[in-house]
Amino acid sequence: MDVFRYLAPESVEETLQLLDEGAGGVKVLAGGTDLLVQMKERGLRPGLVLDVAGLHELRGIRMEGKYVWIGPLTTHWDLAHSALIREHGLALAQGASKVGSPQIRHRGTIGGNIANASPAADTVPPLVVLEAEVELRSLNGSHWLPVESLMEGPSRTALRPKELITGVRFPHRAPGSRSQYEKFGSRQALSIAVASVAVAAVQEKGRFARVRIALGSVSPTVVRATRVEEILTGEALGEDLIAQATASVAQQCRPIDDVRGSAWYRCQLVEALLARILLCWGEEWMAG
Amino acid sequence: MSKPKFRSVGHNQRKLDGVALVTGKARYVDDIELRGMLYAKILRSPHAHARIVEIDVREARSLPGVCAVLTYQDVPRIQYTTAGQGPPEPSPKDTFVLDDKMRFVGDRVAAVAAKTPQIAEAALKMIKVEYEVLPAVLNMEHAMDPDAPKVHEIPSANGISIPERNIAAQVEVTDGDPGRGFAEADLVVENLYRVGYVHASHTEPHICITYLDETGRLVVRTSTQVPFHVRRIIAPLVGRPIGQIRVIKPRIGGAFGAKQEVLLEPLCALLTLKTGCPVRLQLTREEVFVSSRTRHPQVLRCKVGVNKDGIIAATQLDVLANTGAYGSHALTVQCNTGSKTLPLYRTLQYREGVNNVHFKATAVYTNLPVAGAIRGYGAPQGYFALDTTMDEIAHRLGMDPIEFRLKNLIREGDSPALLEQLGEGREGVKQVLKSCGLRECIRRGRAEIGWDEKRARRDQGPVKRGVGVAVLQQGSGIPGIDMGAVTIKLNEDGSFNLLAGATDLGTGSDTILAQIAAEVLGTDADKFSVLSSDTDLTPFDTGAYASSTTYITGMAAKKAAGKVRKMILDRAARMLSERGEDLVLEDGQVRGRKESVSLGEVCSDALYQHDQEQIMATASHISYDSPPPFSAHFADVTVDTETGRVKVLEYIVAVDCGTAINPQMAEGQTLGGIQMGLGYALSEEYIFDDRGRMLNPRFMDYKIFSAADMPRIKVILVDTFEPTGPFGAKSVSEIPTNGPAPAIANAIFHAVGVRLREVPFTPERVLAALKSRDT
């Protein structure tokens, strides 16, 4: 590894200042579970590493108005164990609980997972279906951007080099709504998703409304399955509908063959995972 | 069988090096600091098959901090085999320390020694190589085609079976008249099975540190299973007589066969001789994956014929094996694929006294990573094919798979004729089975898993459940070849030093040898200070392989201890003025009818008082028997028919290893072997691109079973007594690896009615098999 400068700023302001001066050669370090791998093994050579782990204001989970607010430094472990997250965005808790291993979940953060923009990132499909937004802040000010719009390609986001993610939020759970995340990895731990599916929807008088479906690991970014959302919207769950939905989900994927699985298999998985979520909901909706 | 009560053998003695290991005090190869030590790095071929046209190292050599750069032009042009086996080595001598021809992606181009690892890395980048890229053999099934590129050149081929057809080694043996057996059989089942590249996944990578001691002798501190073979094999390569070389094996972080290889030592030693400095050469994990040794990929054709009563009439196994770019263990691993599997089933019941068995194996070269020894040594491949075939026959006959096996399994007193023909690269040695707890293994495992209820179970929904069985054997050492020697000496406080050539790799053999010696000497294993594997200080041992140490070296320890015991009793008889036969040696005391003396007093008497001498003895042991341990494995699995995921819920292993010298460690060996076998069965595989480059040389993408994946495993040790082993012991270390692939394949069949004939049974492969059945 080459020589680089390391600074641990003490405030968000100072961090933004340093990012502004750094002109691109700067990398923010949160848990380091992506960044250090990239530096040690993938030839990433930042001139300056900004360790933000000490910025406590960027940590935590709380209610803010009609949103659940999450500090970007919140770890997967804390997300998975938060009662607030489980109540309002179960899919996100499920996604966080499936990241890596206990060690990785204790270090890795939601901000890092979002900024790293892997198509396999386990919190991103849940965030997309929960209509989450991220707050991007620079010396010039801040704005909220939907997570979905942030993702531009594998490892590419709309996050500018001078910007810091300073918050993540998603709306409270509406009455009758629910969300779920299913990941398929090739083993029980330390397994990047071969494919994943997140679904959020509201049940209104036995029918689907506000359906959002996001797919992981089957396209260059996490993608919405809008076609399938349309099929489900306004309909009541039943075997035929599930069959119709799963039959069309693969068309929404642009998967590749890689060491984790073939394109064919990824499509099979997306169908199976979607069917699994819908079946499980179907049974519960029938039951009551 | 009622057995004598032992004080040390059969007890869960704590590992002698256990506390040092878990507190981080134990020293591995890398845990020394030598003044002026250099760091070596290897430049590796980016091409699967290429010739170096020109190599320019001037810039690299002139980089400050670089002390030596070696290419093929700088090393002696001597061919050797990296396989650590006794001479005459059964593996072809097809390897140069450095060569101008590259035979796989990752083959060695050049080596650099520099003051820091960073400088060494930088120097590698400055080496300019011009390659003539050659067409490569990347598919083992086409390696023998007439127009296939030749991996090894005909003039320099050395011990290679048929270099012009890329055949590294081949073997064929027949007993009886299999053709007639098949013709007369009521049912013949024949199928192809495939097994791929697998990594040994030892924690400590290959590493070696070499230096010159104060007298100028070459010292090689290395992570090896075969210190004495290292010393002998490197001597000509580094141009030094054996007497000028000392090989030290410190603590080892696992090896599993991949370190039964003389891989780094010659290169590292040449760098030391070139620079006069200590040199450290450690592989990265990626290098271990790509350039150390793997399990041999094989395509196996297995054919078994039976009559309608389920009596086997003939068995046949044809193996095509991929040895990769070099022929390390090419012949012997393939021999084992037959000799460790086929004899498990008798074929002589069908026509009284006549066996009908045929075995053939051909190991071919390809431009892919090099295979070698790995735990099981050919048997895991063979059992996948053979045991799955047996299961299929049972099914086709409508018999319970266990009942079918029970009709045909080997029995005490049997002497499989195949073993006389098929040894380790040479003719075998007649074996008569003296202990066999196989039926007891099956009986207890069957009860523990609840076989009869679970076979009858039928389930609804997309996730199906099934149970499968596999029945296995292995060997204990190589008959007539493996030799181990042990020296024991007594100290004034009643403690002993035990010096053994045997190589504890984390396997626990130091402790086992102490337990055996302690048993003979009526004391505790803790009273032994064990020093193993230093070619200057310990007697010879062929090394830690072929499941040999407990059985072979253990017997040497027993014999050496017997001699020491006699010296102690003779002297104590004089000291106590009693007759030898009236003395009892126990609890560190020699008790006479009236008085007793302690071991310490006996030693002091010997060292300082009368007829002074060191009470010590050395003994060697070799065996012409290689008694097989036996095992029955039972897997209870679910198969998710929508994703293809196979989950192992419960795994039962019943194993007959004779007397378990240390039951807890025998269980540990078994658990470890199952963990390896589960990965082999379900998730581990090398993935290559179309140019022979491995795409997943890291543990994130090469999936071994993690702690979270492990099923509940229950190990049942079935007690037998092997008369040729120390206190009745046989081996236990390799056999568990053989079971998971067939047991799980059979369980999958029970669950969903689909036969998987290629490992690993990844979810994708299982799903594809389910889909192709359904269409």
Ligand SMILES: Cc1cc2nc3c(=O)[nH]c(=O)nc-3n(C[C@H](O)[C@H](O)[C@H](O)COP(=O)(O)OP(=O)(O)OC[C@H]3O[C@@H](n4cnc5c(N)ncnc54)[C@H](O)[C@@H]3O)c2cc1C
């Ligand atoms: C062994 C292993 C297993 C893994 N398994 C999984 C898995 O199963 N699923 C999964 O999704 N991921 C997995 N990961 C990836 C990783 O752990 C996650 O992406 C994690 O959430 C990254 O968070 P971090 O805090 O460690 O990020 P870091 O490595 O610190 O940062 C990652 C990137 O985000 C940027 N960044 C971080 N915080 C901010 C911020 N506040 N503002 C702007 N930019 C920021 C960094 O500059 C960097 O570019 C695994 C990683 C490892 C090493």
